[in-house]
Amino acid sequence: MKPLLKTYGLYLLRWQLSTPILAVCVALWVAPLGATGATVAANLIGGIIFFWIDRWIFHHTDLLYGELWEVRADVTCADCGAPVARGYRLAKAAKFGYDKTADPAPEFRCHDCSRQKYAAFAAAAGGQDAPGGSQAERPLHQRRRPI
Helix, strand or coil: CHHHHHHHHHHHHHHHHHHHHHHHHHHHHHHHHHHHHHHHHHHHHHHHHHHHHHHHHHHHCCCCCCEEEEEEEEEECCCCCCEEEEEEEEEEEHHHCEECCCCCCCCCECHHHHHHHHHHHHHHHCCCCCCCCCHHHCCHHHCCCCC
């Protein structure tokens, strides 16, 4: 949850920085265009400037790294058979070429079993996240993509 709050905080800071920059643009350069024209021009200028900042924020603080996880409440773990309040399944992993988004019978696992299954899957796929390569051993919310 902490990385998500960091990303959200950066995004809110970006929004706060955009206000004075766009206000200066409107007040000094595009005010003669009228209210509507000034708004359109300021948004275009903001888009030109802040596209790159937003791209940096969301590229360097990505949480899923090309993975799509599905979470479902009140399931029975497909591996250990334990009833759990929250079950997980990896639906798509682009870096491994894995895509089960259209699976008619998805299997959900408890937190521990989903971590073990992911580690085994990554090792079998020969991925950089194989056990001993660190990320498969971390909780899902603490994984980081190498830059």
